[in-house]
Amino acid sequence: MTTDTPVQAPIYNRVALIGLGLIASSMYWAIKRGGLANEVTGYARSTETRETAREIGLCDRVCDTAIEACEDADLVVLCVPVGAMESVAREIAPALKKGATVTDVGSVKKSVIEAVGPHIPDGVHFVPGHPLAGTEHSGPRSGFAELFDNRWCLLVPVEGSDPAEVARLRALWEGMGSNVEEMEADHHDLVLAVTSHAPHLIAYTMVGVADDLRRVTDSEVIKYSAAGFRDFTRIAASDPTMWRDVFLTNKEATLEILGRFTEELFALQRAIRTGDGEHLQDYFTRTRAIRRGIIEAGQDTDAPDFGRIKKDAT
Numbered sequence: 001m002t003t004d005t006p007v008q009a010p011i012y013n014r015v016a017l018i019g020l021g022l023i024a025s026s027m028y029w030a031i032k033r034g035g036l037a038n039e040v041t042g043y044a045r046s047t048e049t050r051e052t053a054r055e056i057g058l059c060d061r062v063c064d065t066a067i068e069a070c071e072d073a074d075l076v077v078l079c080v081p082v083g084a085m086e087s088v089a090r091e092i093a094p095a096l097k098k099g100a101t102v103t104d105v106g107s108v109k110k111s112v113i114e115a116v117g118p119h120i121p122d123g124v125h126f127v128p129g130h131p132l133a134g135t136e137h138s139g140p141r142s143g144f145a146e147l148f149d150n151r152w153c154l155l156v157p158v159e160g161s162d163p164a165e166v167a168r169l170r171a172l173w174e175g176m177g178s179n180v181e182e183m184e185a186d187h188h189d190l191v192l193a194v195t196s197h198a199p200h201l202i203a204y205t206m207v208g209v210a211d212d213l214r215r216v217t218d219s220e221v222i223k224y225s226a227a228g229f230r231d232f233t234r235i236a237a238s239d240p241t242m243w244r245d246v247f248l249t250n251k252e253a254t255l256e257i258l259g260r261f262t263e264e265l266f267a268l269q270r271a272i273r274t275g276d277g278e279h280l281q282d283y284f285t286r287t288r289a290i291r292r293g294i295i296e297a298g299q300d301t302d303a304p305d306f307g308r309i310k311k312d313a314t
């Protein structure tokens with residue numbers, strides 16, 4: 001799906017976005033691009049964010065309370081940090097109309113299901129979700145319509161989720177440009193611990209180490225920043241509240257992956273100390289094949305080496 005995707009029939013009459021940051025603002029622009037809803041209301045906790053949203057035309061109507069934003073909504077999307085999902089769900093519950101669907105975009109699924117599920121009234125559907133797309137930026141000004149194009153969105157239906165409402169939400173995400181798959185919550189949290197959560201923690205650590213290393217000055221770190229480190233600094237600039245909540249709520253899976261990571265790191269450390277070039281060579285050959293596999297599968301078309309590796313592979 002690209003920016004010139006034809007506008008289609010609305011999938012929902014009214015969509016409410018709760019929390020107006022990167023993901024909600026990108027959803028708003030993508031919904032408008034595709035004509036996927038007749039009206040989108042929005043609510044953010046801070047007056048400043050609501051004022052910014054009004055100023056930049058984010059949402060058809062910005063409301064001063066979450067209750068007001070959710071009134072008569074067919075779909076309510078919780079776009080707040082994972083740790084804030086429960087209080088927001090409790091707050092909006094009285095305003096949810098029968099037949100409406102509540103979804104979320106949180107980066108962790110099991111804890112969100114446990115936190116939000118008990119607040120969903122009878123007759124209201126709950127279909128958790130997670131778009132695998134983002135940037136290091138946050139806030140209402142950071143969104144853009146193309147964020148979800150050709151990215152995965154994982155839907156995590158819970159027991160009793162109505163298949164028709166799951167299909168409707170799938171159509172919304174597809175309309176916003178995503179490829180959609182369904183996944184079970186525990187598995188989601190383990191997969192994301194490997195592909196997103198642990199890598200973020202490693203990036204935070206590496207940038208922290210550079211910052212602590214007083215023998216290398218700040219200006220040298222900036223001036224001689226090699227591409228690898230620069231990628232780490234981009235990731236490590238991600239929103240502190242969002243990532244604090246991710247690690248506190250996906251504790252088990254992240255600690256499992258970090259345990260494995262530490263073992264591998266020690267093995268590589270030992271290979272360097274003992275001069276075991278064969279271990280290093282084998283290891284790096286294996287990891288290079290993984291990168292090439294991602295590109296050959298068309299999963300990273302933004303990569304500078306996409307064209308070359310595709311060509312080499314034929």
Ligand SMILES: NC(=O)c1ccc[n+]([C@@H]2O[C@H](COP(=O)([O-])OP(=O)(O)OC[C@H]3O[C@@H](n4cnc5c(N)ncnc54)[C@H](O)[C@@H]3O)[C@@H](O)[C@H]2O)c1
Pocket residue numbers: 018019020021022023024044045046049079080081082084087088105106107108130131132133134135136137138139140239242
């Ligand atoms: N940033 C990413 O790369 C990314 C990608 C996929 C999913 N997510 C998930 O999406 C959600 C939102 O992330 P984002 O990047 O849009 O964050 P963001 O910081 O850009 O926006 C979060 C919004 O929630 C509001 N908020 C915070 N606490 C609140 C509360 N208690 N009540 C009401 N509003 C509150 C903030 O004011 C802000 O408007 C998070 O759960 C995150 O895990 C983020």
Ligand SMILES: O=C(O)C(=O)C[C@]1(C(=O)O)C=C[C@@H](O)C=C1
Pocket residue numbers: 106107131132133134135136195196197235238
């Ligand atoms: O591209 C980035 O900046 C991201 O970190 C996006 C990213 C990721 O790890 O891929 C971050 C958190 C999400 O829950 C989903 C996507």
